[in-house]
Amino acid sequence: MENLRRRKREELANSKIAVCLVGGARRFELTGPSIIEKILRLWLLKDAPRLAWVRILEPKPIVETEPMVRVLTPKNSPNGIKSGRVDGYWADPLDPEYFIPGQYLVPPGSSYGGLNDGFGVGDLNTSTVALSRLSLIPDLDSAGLTRLNSEYGVPVAALSSRGPLNGAKCRPCTVTCSGSCVAKLMRRLDRGWSWTEWKNGMLELCDARRGLEKGWEKIFDDVAGEKLARARKLVGGLDLRICVEEFDEMRGMTVKWEAPASEQICTLGLRPN
Template identity: 60%
Template sequence: MIKSYQEKNNFTYDWIIRTRVDGYWSDPLGPENFIPGKYLVPPGSSYGGLNDRFGVGDYNTSVVALSRLSLIPQLNGSGLTQLNSEAAFKAQLTTQKVQFTTRRLPFCIVTDRKYDFPPARFGVPVASLSSPGPLSGAKCRPCRPVCTGSCVGPVMNGLYRSWSWTDWANNTLELCDAHSDWEKGWEELFDEVAGKKLASARKKVWALNMDRCV
């Protein structure tokens, strides 16, 4: 799709960014994250492979990184089978000899799923949207954090580092108790953290009904 669009419009992308619609960015993506010849992903949330919640690279590295389906037969032929998304992502880069690097990034994945707190060894920590960050794609929600400061270290050290762990150094992470629905008053919490522009957008979306959305 990318190749055909370039050919149709007679140009070539210098860089391609892969992101998600459920991501919340607390700061812009800086120019230091564009590294020629390397594909950049966030650290943590690796689930036995590489964090696949965001990626940026030049055209050549991105072509490989975005070939999630077309490279499956080649992975299978190499004996790399029954991989989860993150492990398959790492395998497709390594088998195609694409260099990758990690860098902490200022975004999280907003989720309404419920997770036990405190998380078990293979559990999922849920960050408060108000965390100083960078959160590097960790799951998050608007909440009044129940675990901050010295509380965070023991919880995160109990997680398996190659699974759902995320960086928490320098008090960058505050944790929610996400075992139930979003708490009452989450709208005000979101608006306070996100600022006037996103708060206004949230209110506009909240005012829509099904007839206007479909």
């Protein structure tokens, strides 16, 4: 078995793999370094030898057609029907077993009804189909598939949970629910929406009815480790000049760049000093 896994790793290492990140970069100073370290296997995005395409745009409303209204639902979403996510925190790298020719894999906790999964792995053919789902809405409508979405009311896992978080919603917090409390809550969930494994007693939950609690930074730093803590502090200490320089450096090594001016991006993302 170990020889098979080793051959799989070598095969993947010699393959061309594209990573597509979509969605709003909320708290990207927390999630971005984990994506880079665990998925892209680079410490800083600007240190990548080559960036194929960076596209930063302002989301705009689109006209909803009748098939869209039937197939999609904004239930439990404060902003209506939306796209995928880039604000997921990664605690572990991808396992080579996730890459299965001819299949598109969505791990437990990420399917969210089967349309807008939070994360998926596939080869060229299956990924092409998966990433074309919104353009296939008329076909989904004809097939009788309705009320699919990626927003729903679920508990929020504590980042300190020892179990796998997969694509689960999580945050740094003081744990308010564990053990029998988790079991009682999880048994009431709609299994059609999927959730991460909790029966091993390794999942802990937050009270997520409000924003991040006071002192969340220390909780994050303790759980995420020194490297990711340093990245969080670095972003927190950025001023406008340094921010602009960083974006300009990244723009200079990108094959295709579609984004507003660096000053505009940084002005939106940073509070005035």
